[in-house]
Amino acid sequence: MSLVEYSVDETVAIVTLNDGENRFNPDFLSAFLGILDQVENDTEAATLVVTSAHEKIFSNGIDLEWVIPIIQQNDIDTAKAFFYQLNALFKRIVTYPLLTVAAISGHAFAGGAIMSCAFDFRFMRSDRGYFCFPEVDLGIPFLPGMNALLAKAIPQYKMEEMEYTGCRLTAAQCEEHHIITKALHQDDLLNETLAFAKSLNKKRAIVQEMKLRLNQPIIRAIDEEDPPYIESGQFNIG
Numbered sequence: 001m002s003l004v005e006y007s008v009d010e011t012v013a014i015v016t017l018n019d020g021e022n023r024f025n026p027d028f029l030s031a032f033l034g035i036l037d038q039v040e041n042d043t044e045a046a047t048l049v050v051t052s053a054h055e056k057i058f059s060n061g062i063d064l065e066w067v068i069p070i071i072q073q074n075d076i077d078t079a080k081a082f083f084y085q086l087n088a089l090f091k092r093i094v095t096y097p098l099l100t101v102a103a104i105s106g107h108a109f110a111g112g113a114i115m116s117c118a119f120d121f122r123f124m125r126s127d128r129g130y131f132c133f134p135e136v137d138l139g140i141p142f143l144p145g146m147n148a149l150l151a152k153a154i155p156q157y158k159m160e161e162m163e164y165t166g167c168r169l170t171a172a173q174c175e176e177h178h179i180i181t182k183a184l185h186q187d188d189l190l191n192e193t194l195a196f197a198k199s200l201n202k203k204r205a206i207v208q209e210m211k212l213r214l215n216q217p218i219i220r221a222i223d224e225e226d227p228p229y230i231e232s233g234q235f236n237i238g
Contacts, residue, residue, distance in 0.1 A: 003031035006039055012197045013045035013098070017052045023063035024111050029085045036092055046204070047197040048096065050119070051103035051190060056128050058104045059112025062086070064138075076233040083230045086111070087145055087222050093118035094149070094215045097208035099200045103193040104171075104180070110134055114146050117153035120211075123193045124175075126183040130168035137166050143229055145222035152218060154179050 003019040015035055019028050039045060052058045070078050093100060093115070102116045104124040108131050116122055116131075124131065133150075135142060142150075142163065150159050158177045161167060171183035184192050212219070 003028055004035045006035050008043050008045055009194060010198055011044075011046045011201050012194055013039040013043055013048050014194070015039065015048060015050045017050065017054075017059065020054060021057045022052055022054065022059040022112065023066075024059075024061060024086055024089075025063040025066040026082060026085060028063070029082075029089055033085075033089055033092060036096065040097060046098060046202055047200045048098045048100045049103055049190075049193055049197050050100070051193075052105045054106060056106040057112075058102075058106045058108045058129065059115060060107065060109045061111025061114070062140075080230050080233065083143075083226075087143075087226055090115065090118050090145065090149060091219060091222050094152075094218050095208065095211055097204040097211075099197075099202060099207055101193055101197050101200075103189055104129065104131070105186070105189060108132070110138070110140075114142075114149055117149045121196070122153065122174075122180040123182050123184055123189060123196070124171035124180045125186050125189050126171040127185050130170065131174050131179065132166065132168040133162050134166045136164060143221075144225035145218060148218040148221040152215070 001018050004015060004017055006013050006015045008014070017032070022028065039048060067079065067082060070082070100119040101121045101123065102119040104116055104122060106125060106129040108116050108129065110133060113131050113133055154162065155177055158179070162169070169179070171180065174180040175183045181196070182192070
């Protein structure tokens with residue numbers, strides 16, 4: 001089974017994350033970016049839906065078991081390349097020429113929750129799973145681009161609470177604070193997400209241009225504000 005794979009249902013490309021907890025490491029990021037290229041170049045889909053094959057996890061973010069030894073070995077070049085690759089995924093999603101919908105099928109923690117904020121719309125499983133940024137307890141400060149992504153999807157008051165406390169939100173709480181469009185039971189999540197996605201049959205060219213304009217603060221933060229932090233090589237993890 002591939003780390004990431006896709007299928008097409010009418011006007012919707014369905015991307016499934018298959019790598020267990022779907023933690024971010026170079027292999028997973030490369031596979032995800034490759035699938036996004038395939039969907040754009042090899043299909044005529046108008047909307048992208050991303051979900052997870054894991055029974056209770058959407059994505060648990062950065063693969064700490066991979067990255068911490070890299071940093072401990074002082075392999076700064078590899079660490080920097082990883083964070084640039086992670087940013088490439090975030091930027092790819094916010095500038096993608098298809099409308100994007102995350103079907104958050106379980107826990108979305110740390111980088112997994114950040115990634116979900118890059119999507120245009122979010123639906124979340126209501127019977128299992130939390131939405132959480134535990135970085136304050138892990139000792140991982142957010143890059144400016146990550147903060148810009150969060151601000152796209154989360155009201156400022158709630159974003160600050162989540163960042164400073166590491167609190168966990170249920171799908172119902174996410175819906176209450178307009179972080180997601182709708183909280184749905186597992187049995188209904190994919191079907192309702194797909195029904196919504198099929199209603200978004202918009203032209204790619206206008207969608208992409210609108211995203212480039214709407215998401216300019218995020219793009220600028222990733223391109224201009226993140227590199228000084230990444231190049232410093234001061235990765236405070238742990």
